Amino acid sequence: MSEDVRIKVEHLTRVEGHGNIVLNSKNGRVEEVQWQVSEAPRFFEAMVVERDYSELSIITSRICGICSIAHAFASLKATESAMGVKISDQTLMLRKLALHGENIQSHILHVGYLVAPDLFGVGSVFPLINTSKEAVVKIVKVHRLANEMCDLICGRTTHPITTVVGGFTKIPTKKELIDLKARIENTIKTAGDVVDIVLANVDKLPKFTRETEYIGLTCDDEYALYDGVVGSTDTGKHEVNEYESITNEWVVPHSTAKYAKHNRESYMVGALARFNLNSAKLSPLAKEVADKFGLKTLCYNPFMNSVAQLVEIVHNMEDSIRIIDELLNRGLEKEKIKIGVKAGHGIGGVEAPRGILFHDYTYDKNGKCVKANCVIPTNQNHANIQKDMELLAPMLLTNEKTEKEIELNLEMLVRAYDPCISCSTHYLNVKFV
Amino acid sequence: MKPRVAFFDFASCEGCQLQVINLEESILDLVEIVDVVSFREAMKEHSDEYDIAFIEGSIARPMDEERLKGIREKARILVALGACACIGGVNSLRNQFSVEEVKKMVYADTDVRNNPYFDAFPLKAVDEVVKVDYYIHGCPIDRDEFGKVVTALVLGKKPEIPNYPVCVECKKKGNVCVFEEGKFCLGPVTRAGCNARCPTSGAGCEGCRGLLDDPNTDSELEVLQKYGLTLQDALDKFKLFCYKSKVKK
Numbered sequence: 137m138s139e140d141v142r143i144k145v146e147h148l149t150r151v152e153g154h155g156n157i158v159l160n161s162k163n164g165r166v167e168e169v170q171w172q173v174s175e176a177p178r179f180f181e182a183m184v185v186e187r188d189y190s191e192l193s194i195i196t197s198r199i200c201g202i203c204s205i206a207h208a209f210a211s212l213k214a215t216e217s218a219m220g221v222k223i224s225d226q227t228l229m230l231r232k233l234a235l236h237g238e239n240i241q242s243h244i245l246h247v248g249y250l251v252a253p254d255l256f257g258v259g260s261v262f263p264l265i266n267t268s269k270e271a272v273v274k275i276v277k278v279h280r281l282a283n284e285m286c287d288l289i290c291g292r293t294t295h296p297i298t299t300v301v302g303g304f305t306k307i308p309t310k311k312e313l314i315d316l317k318a319r320i321e322n323t324i325k326t327a328g329d330v331v332d333i334v335l336a337n338v339d340k341l342p343k344f345t346r347e348t349e350y351i352g353l354t355c356d357d358e359y360a361l362y363d364g365v366v367g368s369t370d371t372g373k374h375e376v377n378e379y380e381s382i383t384n385e386w387v388v389p390h391s392t393a394k395y396a397k398h399n400r401e402s403y404m405v406g407a408l409a410r411f412n413l414n415s416a417k418l419s420p421l422a423k424e425v426a427d428k429f430g431l432k433t434l435c436y437n438p439f440m441n442s443v444a445q446l447v448e449i450v451h452n453m454e455d456s457i458r459i460i461d462e463l464l465n466r467g468l469e470k471e472k473i474k475i476g477v478k479a480g481h482g483i484g485g486v487e488a489p490r491g492i493l494f495h496d497y498t499y500d501k502n503g504k505c506v507k508a509n510c511v512i513p514t515n516q517n518h519a520n521i522q523k524d525m526e527l528l529a530p531m532l533l534t535n536e537k538t539e540k541e542i543e544l545n546l547e548m549l550v551r552a553y554d555p556c557i558s559c560s561t562h563y564l565n566v567k568f569v
Numbered sequence: 570m571k572p573r574v575a576f577f578d579f580a581s582c583e584g585c586q587l588q589v590i591n592l593e594e595s596i597l598d599l600v601e602i603v604d605v606v607s608f609r610e611a612m613k614e615h616s617d618e619y620d621i622a623f624i625e626g627s628i629a630r631p632m633d634e635e636r637l638k639g640i641r642e643k644a645r646i647l648v649a650l651g652a653c654a655c656i657g658g659v660n661s662l663r664n665q666f667s668v669e670e671v672k673k674m675v676y677a678d679t680d681v682r683n684n685p686y687f688d689a690f691p692l693k694a695v696d697e698v699v700k701v702d703y704y705i706h707g708c709p710i711d712r713d714e715f716g717k718v719v720t721a722l723v724l725g726k727k728p729e730i731p732n733y734p735v736c737v738e739c740k741k742k743g744n745v746c747v748f749e750e751g752k753f754c755l756g757p758v759t760r761a762g763c764n765a766r767c768p769t770s771g772a773g774c775e776g777c778r779g780l781l782d783d784p785n786t787d788s789e790l791e792v793l794q795k796y797g798l799t800l801q802d803a804l805d806k807f808k809l810f811c812y813k814s815k816v817k818k
Binding site: 147149150151152153174175176177178179181182183184186187191194195198199200201202204245249250253259260261262265272273276279280283291292293294295297298300304305306391558 | 583
């Protein structure tokens with residue numbers, strides 16, 4: 137379009153946290169295009185200093201309401217590594233199960249409540265309650281199951297209670313796990329229906345590609361979520377302990393969140409990155425879902441992140457059934473936790489729903505935190521969102537789109553990343569001592 | 570006409586608004602009795618005309634303070650949603666340092682002066698800026714309690730917020746006292762309403778719902794002494810969610 141465009145989306149909706157989109161063009165040429173993060177900084181680094189090791193996961197899970205379990209686990213892994221605490225196989229399996237629950241919860245929230253309105257051409261899920269009630273009820277059913285999983289394993293859906301350094305304060309009973317398994321089996325079909333609903337509207341997702349680097353956990357024996365080394369589609373494998381040389385964070389003036397870059401000027405983390413790195417290790421049904429959408433590695437279309445999330449939802453469910461079977465076979469045992477408090481430094485890396493997450497703590501001999509650093513998935517995506525926008529905006533301007541359509545496409549781009557902006561302005565990354 | 574309801578968030582994890590979404594099928598009932606006119610996390614539409622405003626998060630900057638005052642002017646009823654809004658929550662842990670110290674720790678060499686996004690002051694709870702009509706406590710809020718408060722407000726009644734300790738709910742559930750297991754618990758002085766969720770999950774109460782209006786500090790001291798703990802232990806623990814609360818004695 138040849139007219140001048142002035143777009144300012146202040147406080148973008150249907151994303152977690154506060155961000156703005158700015159696009160100014162003159163005679164069809166982009167003068168300014170920017171993804172801005174205006175969220176209030178929260179200064180988590182000041183919150184954790186001098187706090188006891190047992191409180192770190194309680195405080196840092198509050199970085200994010202949607203992925204509080206992933207934060208708790210990255211935190212516990214860092215603390216356990218610092219103090220040389222080994223966890224049991226049972227604890228490992230229960231943590232993996234909880235992480236599956238949270239991944240489903242976060243992904244269905246994003247695809248069902250935040251992205252779907254764009255596919256149906258409405259402003260929120262509320263009008264869909266009247267026009268497409270059946271679809272909404274299916275989305276709610278998957279969401280409910282995910283929350284029940286987190287409730288059962290963690291004592292609460294948001295901000296886990298039972299997950300502590302070294303293990304769990306309470307574990308589910310055999311009967312509870314058998315019930316959960318039945319409910320997951322019963323809901324896999326519903327998840328398949330949600331897949332079909334999105335599939336029927338997938339043409340609404342823009343066909344846009346930009347080559348970039350994808351980073352996420354990877355390991356040989358499973359689709360990595362809880363454990364693994366850092367994988368890059370550009371540079372191969374790296375140790376988790378080298379995370380700072382991968383994330384390379386810096387501050388920009390128009391954002392209260394930091395930016396990150398590795399091999400190129402930006403990289404992407406999250407479901408699409410994990411799919412691009414690890415798709416061969418997906419469960420059989422999840423692979424079928426990917427095939428339905430024609431999703432193949434390497435996919436360079438950021439809008440397909442929502443599709444990769446659907447693929448993961450099915451994988452999370454199938455793998456949860458496998459884990460529950462294994463737990464039931466072994467038998468559940470109440471375990472005693474013993475921690476030998478000592479000074480140390482540890483790094484924990486897990487896959488949060490939105491991508492790879494690192495916590496890095498240093499403790500003194502009394503177990504008080506003296507230094508902390510967290511690198512958040514959305515921080516790692518901000519630069520990639522900006523670079524996508526710089527390529528997408530001129531395309532939209534030449535494609536005879538109205539200002540409204542251009543605005544919607546830019547909004548959809550940011551939403552596709554499922555940004556968690558409160559997370560990304562946590563600011564836990566400055567050195568103490 | 571159905572009451573018009575709006576949700577707003579400030580410095581927080583947005584986990585309390587998430588609990589509203591986590592009402593699952595009950596959301597369908599909720600939209601039968603209220604009109605949700607603004608909920609940025611979930612909807613694109615926005616209206617400045619609302620009766621009830623729910624505020625999540627604590628207040629960190631002058632620009633946030635102005636925004637909150639604007640909301641107060643428009644809302645007939647203003648409800649603080651969750652620990653960050655009600656008592657400062659974990660956010661207020663940073664108030665142990667001065668703003669200058671905190672900024673220096675965080676931004677180091679980057680010049681953030683004259684940038685309103687970074688213009689933080691010591692963190693405030695919502696009622697340190699505007700009048701709050703009702704409080705829904707907790708980190709995060711309890712979704713059933715949220716449902717009860719909304720129902721009361723729609724019926725024009727005053728929502729009942731418990732003013733008795735977590736121990737009452739914990740005993741009702743028949744839990745073994747977590748002090749017996751060698752764990753620390755703030756249940757004796759913390760406001761109930763969570764159905765003793767943490768002790769029921771084998772962990773001590775962290776005080777996320779804040780102090781009771783008149784906490785029985787004598788009985789807390791008694792409990793602490795019984796298990797060989799000191800008042801300082803309790804005060805340190807209480808800082809997690811209510812850094813500014815003054816516990817007498």
